[in-house]
Amino acid sequence: MGPHPAVAAIRLAVRRVLHDILTEHTSTPHTADHTADPHERPPSPLVLVACSGGADSMALASAVAFEAPKLGIRAGGITVDHGLQPGSDLRAEEVVLRLRELGLDPVESTTVRVGRDGGPEAAARDARYAALDAAAVRHQAAAVLLGHTRDDQAETVLLGLARGSGIRSLSGMAAVSGAGGRYRRPFLQLDRQTARKACMVQSLPVWDDPHNADPAYTRSRLRHEGLPALEKALGKGVVEALARTAQLSRDDADALDTWASQAEASVRDAAGGLECAKLYALPPAVRRRILRRAAIEAGAPAGSLFARHIEEVDRLITGWRGQGAINLPGKVVAQRQGGRLVIRQG
Numbered sequence: 001m002g003p004h005p006a007v008a009a010i011r012l013a014v015r016r017v018l019h020d021i022l023t024e025h026t027s028t029p030h031t032a033d034h035t036a037d038p039h040e041r042p043p044s045p046l047v048l049v050a051c052s053g054g055a056d057s058m059a060l061a062s063a064v065a066f067e068a069p070k071l072g073i074r075a076g077g078i079t080v081d082h083g084l085q086p087g088s089d090l091r092a093e094e095v096v097l098r099l100r101e102l103g104l105d106p107v108e109s110t111t112v113r114v115g116r117d118g119g120p121e122a123a124a125r126d127a128r129y130a131a132l133d134a135a136a137v138r139h140q141a142a143a144v145l146l147g148h149t150r151d152d153q154a155e156t157v158l159l160g161l162a163r164g165s166g167i168r169s170l171s172g173m174a175a176v177s178g179a180g181g182r183y184r185r186p187f188l189q190l191d192r193q194t195a196r197k198a199c200m201v202q203s204l205p206v207w208d209d210p211h212n213a214d215p216a217y218t219r220s221r222l223r224h225e226g227l228p229a230l231e232k233a234l235g236k237g238v239v240e241a242l243a244r245t246a247q248l249s250r251d252d253a254d255a256l257d258t259w260a261s262q263a264e265a266s267v268r269d270a271a272g273g274l275e276c277a278k279l280y281a282l283p284p285a286v287r288r289r290i291l292r293r294a295a296i297e298a299g300a301p302a303g304s305l306f307a308r309h310i311e312e313v314d315r316l317i318t319g320w321r322g323q324g325a326i327n328l329p330g331k332v333v334a335q336r337q338g339g340r341l342v343i344r345q346g
């Protein structure tokens with residue numbers, strides 16, 4: 001008898017990603033030592049599972065522990081202690097033990113200091129990714145695997161929609177992201193229920209993060225109130241539809257980014273200035289991307305640059321009536337001087 005369908009589903013999702021990692025690993029040169037035997041096999045790649053101890057990442061760890069050895073891939077695990085709750089250090093130790101019991105090696109816990117920038121959720125995320133990046137470099141890992149599911153993706157799309165900042169924010173999380181494609185999300189097409197079920201049938205103990213149920217957090221309210229209300233109104237397929245929206249939006253946003261990169265060269269004069277008449281002739285989606293990029297290049301922090309800022313700069317092109325300079329985050333100033341748009345730190 002084969003494994004339970006939920007276990008089969010998580011293993012299949014993981015197997016696909018591990019195959020990709022292996023293919024990339026064997027097709028890239030691994031040694032700078034040109035005297036080495038060219039026929040020597042490269043060392044087997046290491047993947048690290050980022051595990052909170054929650055159902056999604058425990059399911060992921062179990063599937064990786066099962067599939068990786070069959071492909072000759074080494075699999076380790078890492079848990080990040082954010083130090084935000086009493087006893088979080090003990091919980092991290094417990095997660096380490098569980099990952100070792102699954103057969104992962106190396107396994108480590110790392111403690112981070114969470115700052116305040118951007119609110120509690122963003123600060124914890126920044127600290128976590130910095131720690132995961134450092135661990136990946138330290139262990140020379142080929143990839144770090146994350147347990148985000150289709151439900152997480154649907155939530156991310158809705159959060160982007162509510163921000164009202166364009167299709168890039170509707171495109172949610174990428175299956176592959178980070179430096180050199182370091183982060184992989186094998187469960188992005190899998191629902192949370194399947195991951196939970198897979199833990200249950202494998203008798204894997206899971207830890208439910210109290211933050212996930214705390215209505216003080218936007219994502220938690222969305223998970224427990226927003227999405228159920230949407231499903232009630234629109235039907236069960238809404239999570240899947242939102243995840244599909246993410247993929248379609250990502251493809252569109254990528255295409256527009258490419259278009260904007262190519263168009264940018266054509267709107268600059270010999271001195272590198274932006275020519276207003278040429279910008280005016282571009283479709284708004286392309287023009288605004290060029291303006292946003294120019295503002296970031298001039299020193300505006302991407303995270304503080306909102307659609308309304310870019311709209312105001314855009315009016316210097318499309319609704320010119322002699323307005324004054326526009327102040328942007330990071331002390332960047334956008335100004336029209338004759339037929340040129342000048343964006344620089346003032």
Ligand SMILES: Nc1ncnc2c1ncn2[C@@H]1O[C@H](COP(=O)(O)OP(=O)(O)OP(=O)(O)O)[C@@H](O)[C@H]1O
Nearest residue numbers: 050051052054055056057078079080145146147148
């Ligand atoms: N403390 C942590 N240590 C290591 N990895 C983490 C930690 N918290 C989150 N992650 C990684 O990020 C992924 C998404 O986490 P998040 O808390 O946003 O979602 P989740 O659905 O609650 O996931 P999980 O059920 O695995 O906790 C996790 O599946 C895991 O891979």
